[in-house]
Amino acid sequence: MSSKKVGMVSVGLTRFNRRSKETPKELAYYSSKMALDEAGITRKDLDGVIIGSAPDAFDGVHQKHEYLTDGSGGFNKPTMRGYVGGGTGVFSPIQGWYSVASGVHDVVMVTTEEKMSSIQPSAQAGFLTIFDNLIERPLGPNLVWIFALEMKRYMETYGIPKEHIASVSVKNKGNAIDHPSAMLGKNFTLDEVLNSEILCDPVRLLDISPVADGAVSFVMMTEEKIKEFGISKDDVAWVDGVGWNVDTTMWTNRDLSYPKYVEKAAKQAYNMAGQKDHSPEVLRKWLSFAEPYDPFNYKELHHLEGLQLFAKGEAPKAAFDGVTARDGDFPVTPSGGLLGVGNPIAAAAGMKSAELYLQLTGKAGKRQLSGDVTRGLAQAWGDLMQVGTVLILKGGRVD
Amino acid sequence: MDVRGKRLTLDEFMNTELSVKHYPEMEYNWATGVAITKFLKGLKNGKILGTYCNDCDRTVCPPRMFCEECFNPMNHYVKLPDTGVINTFSLAFIRTDATRREKAEIPAVIDIDGTSISPSGFLHLIDEDVSHDKIKIGMKVKAVWKDEKDRIGDITDIKFFELLEDD
Numbered sequence: 001m002s003s004k005k006v007g008m009v010s011v012g013l014t015r016f017n018r019r020s021k022e023t024p025k026e027l028a029y030y031s032s033k034m035a036l037d038e039a040g041i042t043r044k045d046l047d048g049v050i051i052g053s054a055p056d057a058f059d060g061v062h063q064k065h066e067y068l069t070d071g072s073g074g075f076n077k078p079t080m081r082g083y084v085g086g087g088t089g090v091f092s093p094i095q096g097w098y099s100v101a102s103g104v105h106d107v108v109m110v111t112t113e114e115k116m117s118s119i120q121p122s123a124q125a126g127f128l129t130i131f132d133n134l135i136e137r138p139l140g141p142n143l144v145w146i147f148a149l150e151m152k153r154y155m156e157t158y159g160i161p162k163e164h165i166a167s168v169s170v171k172n173k174g175n176a177i178d179h180p181s182a183m184l185g186k187n188f189t190l191d192e193v194l195n196s197e198i199l200c201d202p203v204r205l206l207d208i209s210p211v212a213d214g215a216v217s218f219v220m221m222t223e224e225k226i227k228e229f230g231i232s233k234d235d236v237a238w239v240d241g242v243g244w245n246v247d248t249t250m251w252t253n254r255d256l257s258y259p260k261y262v263e264k265a266a267k268q269a270y271n272m273a274g275q276k277d278h279s280p281e282v283l284r285k286w287l288s289f290a291e292p293y294d295p296f297n298y299k300e301l302h303h304l305e306g307l308q309l310f311a312k313g314e315a316p317k318a319a320f321d322g323v324t325a326r327d328g329d330f331p332v333t334p335s336g337g338l339l340g341v342g343n344p345i346a347a348a349a350g351m352k353s354a355e356l357y358l359q360l361t362g363k364a365g366k367r368q369l370s371g372d373v374t375r376g377l378a379q380a381w382g383d384l385m386q387v388g389t390v391l392i393l394k395g396g397r398v399d
Numbered sequence: 400m401d402v403r404g405k406r407l408t409l410d411e412f413m414n415t416e417l418s419v420k421h422y423p424e425m426e427y428n429w430a431t432g433v434a435i436t437k438f439l440k441g442l443k444n445g446k447i448l449g450t451y452c453n454d455c456d457r458t459v460c461p462p463r464m465f466c467e468e469c470f471n472p473m474n475h476y477v478k479l480p481d482t483g484v485i486n487t488f489s490l491a492f493i494r495t496d497a498t499r500r501e502k503a504e505i506p507a508v509i510d511i512d513g514t515s516i517s518p519s520g521f522l523h524l525i526d527e528d529v530s531h532d533k534i535k536i537g538m539k540v541k542a543v544w545k546d547e548k549d550r551i552g553d554i555t556d557i558k559f560f561e562l563l564e565d566d
Contacts, residue, residue, distance in 0.1 A: 015404030019412060022405060030403045060421055117407075124497040133427075134435045135461060135554040136522050140495040145506045145522075148489035153508075156487070156536045180402045201490035201503070214404065248467055252508045252521050253459060256487060365400065 003101035005223045007236040008093070008393060010038035011354040016181045016214040016342035019117035024059055024215075028071035028113045031215035031347075035109065036073065039219040041229060047105035049074030051081040052092030052112040054345035054382070057126035058119050072111035072217070085130070086295065086382025087244070088112060089216070089349025090389040094242045096220040101239075106225050112350030113215040123211045130384050132249065144208070146385060148200035150256045151298045155202065157257035158313030160301075162202060164320040166193040168297035169206050171319065172333050175326055176340025178366035181351065183342040184210050193297075207297045212342030216350030218357070236396030237360040240375065241275070243268030247386040254385075262306030262379065262388035269377070269390040270308075278308045287392075289331040289359065289369055291352040291378040295338050303379055304332065306388065326369065334359065334367050349380035349389075356393040374398050433464040437476055443552040445544050449514055451475040457515040479513040481542040482563065486510040486518040490531055502527060509540060509560055524559040539563040 012034030014020070014027050022030070028051075036042060049072050051065040061067050065081030072079070082088065082095045089112045096110040116123045127143040154160065170193060176185035188206060196206035221229075226236060243265035247254060254260075270278055275286055292303035301315035309330070310318055318324060324332035335341060335355035338348045356376040358364040375394045381387060407416060431439055434450065438461050441448040449460035450473040458477055466473045488507035492500050505525035510518040525534060526543070540560035550556040 013400070013402050015402045015406070017404055017406045019407040020404050021407050021411075021416065027404065034403075060423065122497050124495070128495060133429055134431055135438070138554050139506070139522060139524065141506065141522065142491065142493050142495050142497065144493060145489060145491055148491065149487045149506065149508055152489060152536070153487035180400045181404075199491075199493050200506075201492075203489070250461070250463075250467075252486075253516065253519050255518075256508070363400075 004103060006097045006100045006220055006239045007223065007226050007396070008218050008220050008239070008357050009226060009231050009236055010035045010219045011357050012038060012217040013181050013351060013354060014215045016183045016212040016344055018183060018210065018212060020115065020213040024064065024113055024115040025068055025071035027115065027213065027215040028068050028111050031217040032071065032073045032109055032111050035217035035219050039231070041107070041219065043073045045107050046073055046077060046109050048078040048099055048108045050092050050095045050099065050108060050110040051079060052083070052088040052110070052346040052350065053081065054083065054085055054088055054114055055126055055129065057129055058114065058116050058123060060118055068111070068113055073109045078105070084382055084387045084389060086293065086345050086349060087380045087387040087389040088346040088382065089351070090353055090378050090380035090391045091244060092346070092350065093218055093220065093353050093391055094244065094389060096218060097239045097242055100220055100222055107219070107221040109217060109219055111215065111217040112346040114344035114347045115213045116211045116344060117213050142200070144200045144203055146251065147296050148203045150385065151202055151296065153256040154298055154302055160313065160316045162194060163190060164316035165298045165301065166190055166207070167320045168294065168300050169193045169339055171325060172294055172337040172339035174340070175334055175367065176336025179336045179341050181214065181341055182336055183212055185336055185340050203296065209295045209338035209343035212344040214342060214344035214347040216347045216354050218354065233396035235361055237357045237393040238396065239391070240394040241269035241273030241392035243272070243390040245388050246383070249384045249386060251385050258312060259302055259306035259381070259388060261386060262303055262381065263308065265388035265390045266307045266379070269392050273392050280308060280310050283309055284330045287375050287377050288373045289334060289376050291333055291335060291355050291376065293338070293349060293352070293379055293381045294333055295343055297339060299381065300333060300337070303381060307377065307379060326367065331369055334364070334369055349378070352378040352380065353391055356391070360393055360395045434462040438462050439552040442554065442556040443550045445547065447479045447481050447511060447542070448476050449479045449511065451477050458513060459516060459519045460511045460514050461521055479511050483509040483511040483520055483540055483560070485525070485536055485538050485540055486520065487536055488525060488534060503531070505534065507560070523554070523557060526559050526561045529562055534562065
């Protein structure tokens, strides 16, 4: 396959809030404008715009990519929206990559946005529409049900103690203290997480990420354009590998203890990056860190196993033992993740993709990882527990 | 890094900040389709149906019109027992609108007996009167049906699943 080398040259983020005063379009403007300013280019330099946003039901605005277009810099430009539920924030930069790699566009803006506070009384009403309309919705499900069911199966299959899973909430909410966009950066104790309000056993309140409003944008372009604009390689992160995969919506016909679709997406991305050895020890050396999707604490662990970064059932103990701490052997979610920074769906995984860029270019501030940060992986997950999206970026001076 | 975004306070939300309200009323009438129509008719008659794929030699539940694996038609319907195994379950203290319940309901994935992949079954509820200490993954369960006259061809024609084991 011949494709152009694609670099991410900037990111823009808003603050994540429980309820922002701005409209979705105004939030998209903040992050898009910031990404343009950081890259030192203007809207005129954009050839195309990619918009990522999750279910229209949250906004109550149908076809919201059309609505978001001018806020994302897409006025009178080729614009498209990709949408794979929670997987969107990693899938959107993948779309940015193939728009540029294919030669269709030289310079693109990618904007992920979500405003979840509009729907009343809570986002739950919007989530209900993802369940099977014929044989599941009549049972009166709640989104937390399926997470609880999956978490329970995961714990049962591998004999995982809840303490190990809860440690991910402590870590991520703690890491988020250093993220300027964060809404729930705080040092919780393990006991506070374990004893928080029971919602759907085994899921408790502090096992879950907070719903939020927010937007995150990226500018991506060809190597030739990077030279033309005089952008330093120190400010670039190259797309090294991408992958995505979708399982069936018949989630009750699936092994809930292991996300096979994440494995398939990850292997697609590793192979594209030329990394053919998929054993955990090798991959953890090859990557400097990872940002797996953490809408619930156990999901970070479940995904680390699907990503082949830990053997099946072994991620929880590693997290509990501090291996995945920001200063651990293999840092995981140094950003603070959805658990700490917040979960405005498409923008949440957008924030994870942005963390790759910020860490690889040394711009992560207090969150900056020590040592050589050469390669990072972001992964997101969504739809009806069935999609895995994977993005691997490497530093601007890494071959 | 200077990030923007104006945080709304509770007081502003309740009292001063302008917003526009909208109450959509949308009604849908969904076709239940080839396979799920048969499944729901089966429930009305007190039966759980699955489909068998000749090419993959497997029986699955709920039934489908085509096999997602080999992509051939799946038109051999089989009656399955109304028993199964708890693949996973939760004690849910929140309702569908996130309001809190005093007494938990117990959603579960029921792996229906007679299917040939695991799990293969559907989301349903376990009898909420069972003691929480007693219920375990892997337990055998049996459907508790509504009275025949009350069944309408809906997933709720099964009231819930009851535990078959006493230990």
